[in-house]
Amino acid sequence: MDLGLYIAATGMVAEQTRQDQISNDLANASTPGYKSERTTQSSFGELLLSNTATGSPIGTVGEGVALGKTVTDMTPAGMQDTGQPLDFGIVGTGFFAVKTPQGVRYTRDGQFSASATGQLVTAAGDPVLDAQGNPLTVGANGRVAASSLGVHEVPGATKQGENLFSGNPSGKAAGTVRQGALELSGVDAAKAMVDMIGSMRTFQSGQQAIQAIDQTLQAASTQVGTLSGNP
């Protein structure tokens, strides 16, 4: 009986995590090149119940919901024209390479600017690299040719914040660079809202299941053993 309590609780915990991720997605609805996240949910291993007297199997019972891997939706989002000469967007797949103090990282946020030494840098001040891995220099006219930016395919890139992804590049990406444009955030507001409502109601269902089990336990602890059935 009390197994059900914990099964319902695992479901509620899983929905909390899902809700945290939806909140993060919605907070990043304006972040250029942001990719939304989902966590897969799977069931824990099932238990086989058997009759203790005869040993014959009765059936299985689940153990609740386990959180799986976080999946980042890498689908390229739409482009927003900004007209700024140092804004770049990748049409199609691929990432810009950025040299950070922690090593080379990858980003799809192409909102760059010039540094005091004339290099093309990200908002955090890290140099943007060309296809050969060298820093790019902003020309005297304040521009950088879109074709000079390196675009790398990074399979299985993982997020690490500040719009950066880490991973190992392999091969040339299919995407092309567009100047004066930024990739929009990959957050679909309508879908996020629907997911949020669904998640909240699932959370509530877990609560209802726990309350129902609680009432049954209450009955068991107070009514069973009284002769009248009415304590």
Added chain:
Amino acid sequence: MLEGLYAAAAGMEAQQQQMDAVGNDLANVSTSGYKAERVGFSDLLYNKVNQAGTSTTTGAGALSRVIGRSSAQGAFQQTGEPLDLAIQGEGFFQIKSAGKLALTRDGALSVDGKGQLVTSDGSLLDPPITLPAGVATGEITISQDGAVRAGTRTLGTIALVSVPAPDHLLADGSGAFTPTAASGAPKAVSGATIHQGALEGSNVDMASEMTTMVSTQRNYQLASTAIQTQNQMLAIANQLRS
């Protein structure tokens, strides 16, 4: 659970900053030589949630910051005034504001009591240009390369300068910018020209500012709805033992 609350709150704060920038841009839609602000958003740290051997990540929200200013050319307004100057192309006028070097694109000049050319807030051009006694402002001609002449006499040259990283210039609030270590030192630019009798208008584009404002407000609302939902979920959790 509470992480999501704070992630959404960080998102609201980021949108608020974007709205501040839009407000500032719209207030300066008529300011000569004003350049619209560029706001950049980024996501924040990711936490690993370890449960039953799996690693799930949840983010901590969003951050926004002013990356710099739009370099787009503002529209020219013909004024016909001999001391109104507009710059076409990259570059700034170099001025001395309270003894310190500063840069501006606001070329509404006038003559002070000593006959020197000053900007609208009284800062001297650097190098200074003095009109000899008896020369009226109407006699002054300023060529595209900045040479200031009264009749056939050359009075000086207005220099156009720029810095390697104009996005890191410090706005001092009077339409002028101060060079910083991050922007680099000013040096002469080529390719830009000076136009006499015109002023460069603000480069704020009303249509795109209004669009940004609408989307900012909606995204602010989305994040606030996320907080409300999380609040409802906390209430549901609180009612577990009803």
